[in-house]
Amino acid sequence: MKKDAKAGFATRAIHAGMRKDTVYGALTAPIYQTSTFIFKDCEQGARRFTCQEEGFIYSRLGNPTLMMLEDKIANLEGAEAGLCFSSGMGAISSVFWTILKAGDHVVADSVLYGCTFALLSHGLARYGVETTFVDTRDLAALKKAIKPNTKMVYVETPANPTLKIVDLDAIAKLVKGVNKDIMCVVDNTFATPYLQRPIELGFDVTVHSTTKYINGHGDVIAGAACGKLDFITQVRLFGQKDMTGSVLGPQEAFLILRGLKTLQIRMERHCATAMEVAAYLDKHPKVEKVHFPGLKTHDGYEIAQKQMSGPGGMISFEVKGGRKAGAQLLDNLELCSLAVSLGDAETLIEHPASMTHSTYTAEELKEAGIPEGLVRFSVGLEDAADIIADLEQGFTHVK
Numbered sequence: 043m044k045k046d047a048k049a050g051f052a053t054r055a056i057h058a059g060m061r062k063d064t065v066y067g068a069l070t071a072p073i074y075q076t077s078t079f080i081f082k083d084c085e086q087g088a089r090r091f092t093c094q095e096e097g098f099i100y101s102r103l104g105n106p107t108l109m110m111l112e113d114k115i116a117n118l119e120g121a122e123a124g125l126c127f128s129s130g131m132g133a134i135s136s137v138f139w140t141i142l143k144a145g146d147h148v149v150a151d152s153v154l155y156g157c158t159f160a161l162l163s164h165g166l167a168r169y170g171v172e173t174t175f176v177d178t179r180d181l182a183a184l185k186k187a188i189k190p191n192t193k194m195v196y197v198e199t200p201a202n203p204t205l206k207i208v209d210l211d212a213i214a215k216l217v218k219g220v221n222k223d224i225m226c227v228v229d230n231t232f233a234t235p236y237l238q239r240p241i242e243l244g245f246d247v248t249v250h251s252t253t254k255y256i257n258g259h260g261d262v263i264a265g266a267a268c269g270k271l272d273f274i275t276q277v278r279l280f281g282q283k284d285m286t287g288s289v290l291g292p293q294e295a296f297l298i299l300r301g302l303k304t305l306q307i308r309m310e311r312h313c314a315t316a317m318e319v320a321a322y323l324d325k326h327p328k329v330e331k332v333h334f335p336g337l338k339t340h341d342g343y344e345i346a347q348k349q350m351s352g353p354g355g356m357i358s359f360e361v362k363g364g365r366k367a368g369a370q371l372l373d374n375l376e377l378c379s380l381a382v383s384l385g386d387a388e389t390l391i392e393h394p395a396s397m398t399h400s401t402y403t404a405e406e407l408k409e410a411g412i413p414e415g416l417v418r419f420s421v422g423l424e425d426a427a428d429i430i431a432d433l434e435q436g437f438t439h440v441k
């Protein structure tokens with residue numbers, strides 16, 4: 043395929059970034075399961091190390107199977123370049139190491155995936171990087187939090203686990219208006235580039251846990267970052283190569299390339315089923331509150347309509363009776379699996395306060411607006427009626 047931005051999303055998810063196998067004509071991407079690459083002579087080795095000649099050196103610096111995946115994800119995100127990692131946290135930490143140094147300041151939204159929150163609040167704080175957590179829906183609070191040494195603004199939307207929606211276009215405009223050098227970084231894991239393309243909305247960098255929807259089959263841990271070629275090259279040659287070493291294996295890259303072929307149809311189905319499940323939960327007498335960007339009652343509904351092409355497959359909700367009642371539901375589901383992670387074919391359900399967000403103290407959860415009894419639900423690809431029937435029988439155990 044020509045790298046033609048005019049081709050549709052589904053076509054690009056299948057064909058973008060792929061290189062024809064000129065040796066054997068294999069249809070699917072060969073898995074270049076090699077740590078290193080042979081140089082013709084010393085001259086060539088030296089030229090490759092000084093970037094005077096294109097070509098592979100060692101798989102921590104690049105690999106042909108990964109290159110196809112990186113080009114494909116960048117194409118889907120509408121970015122100049124992409125880079126893959128051995129986990130979402132590998133992507134996030136490699137990007138942070140590249141942007142930040144001691145003495146710098148970060149403004150981050152208060153609702154983040156638990157390990158990202160830990161990296162900023164417990165990890166980077168030890169190395170002299172200060173973070174101010176604010177609710178970035180409040181643009182005045184965001185503006186007030188920016189300091190002369192602010193180097194990065196970091197958000198998730200929809201956010202894990204509350205499904206909070208923040209206005210990417212408004213945030214990018216505000217931040218760049220204050221200081222155009224501040225890097226705007228967003229975790230696009232929940233939306234995927236099919237539903238939301240933050241770079242088109244003025245963000246500099248997107249990061250992903252490709253463990254989730256992008257791979258979509260629950261069999262890989264991986265991450266990605268996309269942005270301008272210059273920046274992604276810095277992440278490749280510093281953040282990833284020297285700081286984290288968080289390099290994806292070719293076998294995993296192959297599985298993600300396979301998963302991506304069906305991203306669009308999977309996301310359409312996740313969205314449609316999640317709409318049905320959210321409507322069911324919203325009317326349920328044992329449910330206190332449903333958080334889902336596809337419901338008109340969600341406070342981010344209008345912004346989601348503007349910046350996303352669908353609500354996604356993640357729902358969170360509060361069971362009447364709080365944490366104890368939530369546990370009675372979770373412990374009694376049969377089709378839905380009690381497990382962290384998300385974006386898989388199987389419906390997964392978990393309790394953020396004691397699992398994915400246990401890095402927040404009870405006080406931090408309260409400050410961030412993450413309810414203690416919140417349940418996070420990743421709607422899978424099963425029939426909506428079966429998921430709802432399982433919830434229905436689960437709720438009979440909630441006393």
Ligand SMILES: Cc1ncc(COP(=O)(O)O)c(C=O)c1O
Binds near residue numbers: 155251252265
């Ligand atoms: C929104 C979000 N970002 C990042 C991560 C980290 O990804 P990984 O588990 O692939 O390191 C997760 C994991 O759950 C996540 O939900």
